[in-house]
Each structure stands twice: as structure tokens, then as C-alpha cells.
Amino acid sequence: MGWIALRMLTGDKVKYYGLIFGIAFSTLLIAQQSTLFVNLMLRASAAIWDVTDADIWVMDSRAEFIDGTKPLPSTDLYRVRGVPGVAWAVPHLRQGATVRTAAGELEQVSVVGLDDSSLIGLPRRILRGNLGHLSAPDSLFIDDVGSRKLFPNLDPVGQEIELNDRRAVIRGVVDANPSFTSGVLLYTQYSNALNYVPGTRNRMTFVLARAADGQDPAATARRIEAATGLKARTQREFATDSIYYVAANTGIPINFGLTVLLGFVVGVAIVGLTFSLFIRDNIKQFGALKAIGVTNSKIRGMVALQAGWIGFIGYGIGIGLATAFIVIGGNNSDTFKGFYVPWQVLVGVGVAVLLMVFGTGFLALVKVLRTEPAEVFR
Amino acid sequence: MRPDPAISVRGIVKDFGNGDTRVRALHGIDVDVYPGELTYLVGESGSGKTTLISIIAGILYPTEGHVRVFGSEIYDLSKNALVLFRLSNIGFIFQQYNLIPTLTAAENASVPLVAAGVSRAEAVDRARSTLDALNIGQLAERLPRQLSGGQQQRVAIARALVHDPRLIVCDEPTAALDASSGRRVMDLLREVAIQADRAVIIVTHDNRVFDLADRILEIEDGRMVGDRRPDKTRPLQQELQH
Numbered sequence: 001m002g003w004i005a006l007r008m009l010t011g012d013k014v015k016y017y018g019l020i021f022g023i024a025f026s027t028l029l030i031a032q033q034s035t036l037f038v039n040l041m042l043r044a045s046a047a048i049w050d051v052t053d054a055d056i057w058v059m060d061s062r063a064e065f066i067d068g069t070k071p072l073p074s075t076d077l078y079r080v081r082g083v084p085g086v087a088w089a090v091p092h093l094r095q096g097a098t099v100r101t102a103a104g105e106l107e108q109v110s111v112v113g114l115d116d117s118s119l120i121g122l123p124r125r126i127l128r129g130n131l132g133h134l135s136a137p138d139s140l141f142i143d144d145v146g147s148r149k150l151f152p153n154l155d156p157v158g159q160e161i162e163l164n165d166r167r168a169v170i171r172g173v174v175d176a177n178p179s180f181t182s183g184v185l186l187y188t189q190y191s192n193a194l195n196y197v198p199g200t201r202n203r204m205t206f207v208l209a210r211a212a213d214g215q216d217p218a219a220t221a222r223r224i225e226a227a228t229g230l231k232a233r234t235q236r237e238f239a240t241d242s243i244y245y246v247a248a249n250t251g252i253p254i255n256f257g258l259t260v261l262l263g264f265v266v267g268v269a270i271v272g273l274t275f276s277l278f279i280r281d282n283i284k285q286f287g288a289l290k291a292i293g294v295t296n297s298k299i300r301g302m303v304a305l306q307a308g309w310i311g312f313i314g315y316g317i318g319i320g321l322a323t324a325f326i327v328i329g330g331n332n333s334d335t336f337k338g339f340y341v342p343w344q345v346l347v348g349v350g351v352a353v354l355l356m357v358f359g360t361g362f363l364a365l366v367k368v369l370r371t372e373p374a375e376v377f378r
Numbered sequence: 379m380r381p382d383p384a385i386s387v388r389g390i391v392k393d394f395g396n397g398d399t400r401v402r403a404l405h406g407i408d409v410d411v412y413p414g415e416l417t418y419l420v421g422e423s424g425s426g427k428t429t430l431i432s433i434i435a436g437i438l439y440p441t442e443g444h445v446r447v448f449g450s451e452i453y454d455l456s457k458n459a460l461v462l463f464r465l466s467n468i469g470f471i472f473q474q475y476n477l478i479p480t481l482t483a484a485e486n487a488s489v490p491l492v493a494a495g496v497s498r499a500e501a502v503d504r505a506r507s508t509l510d511a512l513n514i515g516q517l518a519e520r521l522p523r524q525l526s527g528g529q530q531q532r533v534a535i536a537r538a539l540v541h542d543p544r545l546i547v548c549d550e551p552t553a554a555l556d557a558s559s560g561r562r563v564m565d566l567l568r569e570v571a572i573q574a575d576r577a578v579i580i581v582t583h584d585n586r587v588f589d590l591a592d593r594i595l596e597i598e599d600g601r602m603v604g605d606r607r608p609d610k611t612r613p614l615q616q617e618l619q620h
Contacts, residue, residue, distance in 0.1 A: 293466070
């Protein structure tokens with residue numbers, strides 16, 4: 001009976017396309033908004049993932065996320081180095097500053113101070129310049145998105161800027177994940193960074209450490225905490241902390257959540273109404289099929305197939321459009337740099353579509369199953 | 379010698395509603411229907427003829443009584459078995475045809491076979507043969523909306539016959555047709571549906587086609603009030619006055 005069910009469905013072009021549009025639109029809205037939400041949340045941890053060599057971040061005991069921490073005294077670096085199981089530990093600085101460009105414009109930036117000798121904390125992919133350039137006086141590397149923001153239509157390498165009233169020169173460009181605030185990231189040696197940021201007694205923001213071979217980073221982090229009283233998190237733990245912090249302290253989850261909910265409700269409304277109209281228009285035919293001898297289980301199968309069919313096509317179109325939006329946006333706009341469609345979004349939206357089509361299909365089916373075959377004689 | 383009845387109806391009572399709103403539509407109907415005959419069930423609107431044919435066809439449970447169709451007490455069967463019994467043994471022709479608008483004539487006629495598990499290709503092929511037998515083979519690929527009322531009813535007849543059922547029930551098959559189309563449909567039913575091992579019951583109040591009946595059962599206010607066999611040698615007008 002499957003092909004009959006599909007012919008009944010596809011034969012009524014207006015309702016068929018209406019159902020597919022409803023699901024596709026709903027899928028697009030839910031998938032696109034969920035993807036933007038997930039990627040924005042991931043940006044809260046982008047800078048953490050850019051540090052590839054260190055697997056433990058040590059910070060003030062009250063710190064909650066990467067941009068909300070209190071500087072540590074430089075002696076803490078040695079305390080961390082003295083904890084058993086720590087292979088090495090280096091200082092790391094992240095602090096806000098103001099830049100005046102050659103064109104005279106002011107821009108808020110983040111200065112990232114890297115260990116002078118190892119440069120740990122610098123993103124792996126260097127697009128312009130080489131590591132040696134960072135050892136020159138007043139040298140900075142800039143992230144690629146920031147370079148386009150500070151120097152639109154200009155070659156950033158060689159550009160001079162005024163960073164907190166001090167002269168600095170851009171010597172290279174790195175491929176960094178944009179931060180949650182989309183601010184410009186300027187990388188320099190730790191000793192240089194100390195000159196650029198306002199002077200207070202303690203200016204080391206983090207100690208980046210690595211567990212020795214054979215040591216579990218999480219266990220080592222717990223040991224650091226016990227030995228120093230500081231907060232020590234593995235890379236994954238700190239990334240998760242930062243995401244939760246942003247999620248809990250901004251209106252982003254509510255805003256995106258409302259849009260996703262709206263998408264679901266719109267989908268249910270369009271699909272439910274259209275499916276109900278479709279069933280109502282075919283109720284006599286379903287009644288006739290029941291009279292002829294089509295069992296209720298076959299009728300259920302027919303409606304399930306119809307629901308599954310429109311769900312599958314609508315989902316495919318919606319996901320395709322959402323993916324195209326993200327891919328095209330990612331390739332053409334710095335706003336979406338690094339965005340991708342996580343598989344969890346695909347699964348989540350799939351579940352939402354299943355709920356939508358089978359929920360509305362079930363309601364429509366009740367009407368069919370309640371139809372007495374004798375009604376076709378009335 | 380008269381054959382065994384194809385259908386035996388005994389003591390059928392049917393009530394609709396409950397309590398104060400209960401209405402008795404049938405008051406203990408007893409009737410036998412024989413194979414090889416075109417049996418008409420006639421009566422005024424609201425007389426109970428549609429209720430009775432629905433019960434005979436196994437699509438409406440009676441309040442009381444028994445219905446035996448070709449030896450099976452159909453209301454003793456489980457619900458699922460009754461559905462399958464209808465699928466195997468009964469062909470339906472409805473007043474409004476109830477063809478699926480998005481299927482071609484051949485596909486519509488193939489529905490009972492498909493429901494019985496026959497493959498699509500074979501079912502449609504057999505449906506085409508049935509349409510050919512009804513002289514509408516050339517319409518096999520048309521959609522219902524491309525057919526006249528009479529043609530649609532012929533497709534419905536094909537659907538009722540395609541799986542070779544032993545009982546055919548028709549509800550006002552000519553009601554939506556003009557006189558000549560209605561007569562052609564009834565002629566067709568007489569020609570193709572009547573077989574020695576098949577019973578045909580037609581609910582109608584279309585007296586233009588009474589002369590084609592082998593037997594006319596009259597129902598009034600839920601009671602059987604007439605059972606006659608028209609004399610086909612008499613002119614139609616005399617038969618109507620009889």
C-alpha cells in the first residue's frame with residue numbers, strides 16, 4: 001500500500017509542497033539557529049583550543065572563564081613547576097588594551113603574551129611571517145580576522161600601531177579561532193606584553209602546563225590545585241567552564257532557544273494544519289479503503305510512510321539550506337569563520353522533525369482510525 | 379431447486395445512540411439473499427436500507443442478530459478477521475465512487491488486490507484486464523477527474539470485481555448519474571456481476587432501473603415489508619404500478 005499512500009500524498013501538489021515547505025522552513029530555522037548558537041558558544045572556548053601544547057590551565061581560584069580572571073604573581077609559575085607530574089609550565093598573559101591604528105582609529109584588542117622562548121600559546125598555523133620575527137623588539141602577530149578588521153584592504157604586515165601609547169609593528173598573521181567577542185588578538189612575547197599592558201604588580205593571567213608523559217592531565221591538575229590553592233583545569237574542562245559561563249551569564253541561550261522553539265512551533269502549525277487538511281480531504285477514501293478491507297495497521301503504515309516521506313524531504317532541504325548558509329557564510333564572511341554544522345545539531349533537528357511529523361501524523365491518524373467504514377455508505 | 383442462500387440475516391436489530399437519544403433503525407430483520415441474482419433493497423430515505431446493507435457487508439456491527447455470509451457467521455469473527463473476510467469476499471460500489479483522485483483508473487481498480495498483498499505490477503495488470511472486460515480499457519491511464527460520472531462508476535465496478543469477490547454490495551450506484559448512464563451501469567452490473575456463486579445486493583431508490591432486478595426487498599421504518607420477484611415479461615410501467 002506504500003505506493004498508494006505516496007501517490008495520495010504527492011498527487012495533491014499544493015498540500016504536498018505546503019507540507020514540505022513547512023518542514024523545510026522549520027528545519028532551516030532550527031538547524032541554522034542551533035548551529036549559530038553552538039558555534040557562538042564554542043567561541044567562548046576558541047582561545048583555549050588554540051593553545052595546542054599545554055594540556056593544563058592554571059589560574060586564580062575564583063576564575064570562571066578565559067576573559068574573567070585575576071592576574072597571578074609570577075612566583076605561582078614556580079610553584080606550579082614544582083608540582084610532581086608537571087613536565088613544564090610557562091607564563092601566559094591575556095589582557096585588554098586599546099590600539100590606535102595608523103588611520104587614527106581606536107580599537108579594543110586582546111594582548112596575548114607568549115612564553116618568550118617556547119612561544120607556547122601561539123596558534124599553530126602561521127599565515128604570514130615566521131616565529132623568528134616575534135623576537136624582534138615591538139613585534140606583534142595578529143589574527144587573520146583582526147587584521148582585516150584593523151587594516152581593511154591593507155597588507156597588515158609592516159603596519160605600525162600604537163598599543164596603549166607604545167609603538168608596535170605587525171610582523172605576522174596567524175590563523176586563530178575568532179574569540180567570543182570577535183575582538184582583535186595581538187600575540188607577542190611575554191616580556192614584550194608586560195610593556196604593553198597597564199602596569200600592576202601581578203600581570204600573569206595563566207600558567208600553562210603540561211602533564212609529564214604517563215601522567216593523567218586531570219589528576220595532575222588536581223595535584224596542582226592541592227599543592228598551590230590555585231584553580232587548575234584541563235584544556236577540555238576549562239573550555240567547558242568557559243562555555244557554561246557564557247551560557248549562564250548572557251541572554252544568548254534564551255534568545256536562540258526562543259527562535260528554535262518558534263521554528264518548531266511554526267513547523268508544527270504548518271505541518272499539523274496541512275496534514276489535517278490532507279487527511280480531511282481524503283477521509284472518504286480512507287473510509288473506502290477500510291470498508292474494502294485495508295486493516296488499521298496498514299492504514300497506520302500508510303500515514304507513517306506519508307509522514308516519514310515529507311519529513312525526510314523537508315529535513316533534507318532544510319538541512320541543505322542551513323548548511324549552505326553556514327558554508328557560504330564561513331567562506332565569505334569573517335563573522336562565520338570556523339563555523340560548522342555539528343552532527344549533534346543534525347541529530348537534534350532530526351528528532352525535532354520526527355516529533356513534528358509523527359506527532360501531527362498521529363493526530364491526523366486518530367481521525368482516520370476513528371472513521372467507521374460504514375460512514376462511506378452515508 | 380433453489381440454491382443455499384449466500385446471505386442469511388436473522389433477527390437483526392440496530393440501535394443508534396444511547397439512553398434517551400437511542401433510535402432503533404432496524405427492528406429484527408430476517409432475510410435470505412441467493413446467489414446468481416440481482417437483489418435490490420429499496421425503501422424511502424431513512425427506512426434503514428443503508429444500515430442493513432452496511433451490516434450485511436460487515437462494516438457495521440448489529441445490536442442483535444446474526445449474519446451468515448457464504449457460511450461464515452461474520453460477526454463471530456475477530457475484528458481483524460472480519461476485515462480480511464471483507465477483503466477476500468466482498469466488493470463494494472459506493473454512491474460517490476470514492477476513487478482515489480491521484481490514482482489512475484487502473485490503479486484505483488487494483489486497490490483490493492494491492493491490499494491483499496499482490497504486487498503493484500500484477501495488480502494493475504489484472505485491473506486493466508477488468509477494465510477491458512467492462513469496455514473501458516482505453517480509460518485505464520486517466521485520473522478520476524478526467525472521467526465522467528458514469529465512467530468513474532464503471533471504474534468503481536472494476537474495483538469491486540477485480541478480486542473476484544462472492545458478494546457485491548452497491549449503495550445507490552446510479553444516484554449520481556443521469557438516466558442513461560445509470561441504466562448502462564446497471565446493465566453492466568447485470569452482465570458482469572451475476573454469477574452462479576455470487577450474490578449482488580443493490581441499495582437503490584431509482585425506480586428507473588427496477589426492471590433489471592431479479593428480486594426486490596422493500597424496507598420501511600426498519601422493517602422488511604416487501605419481497606417480490608418482478609415479472610420481467612411485463613412492461614416496466616406495469617411493473618412499477620404493481
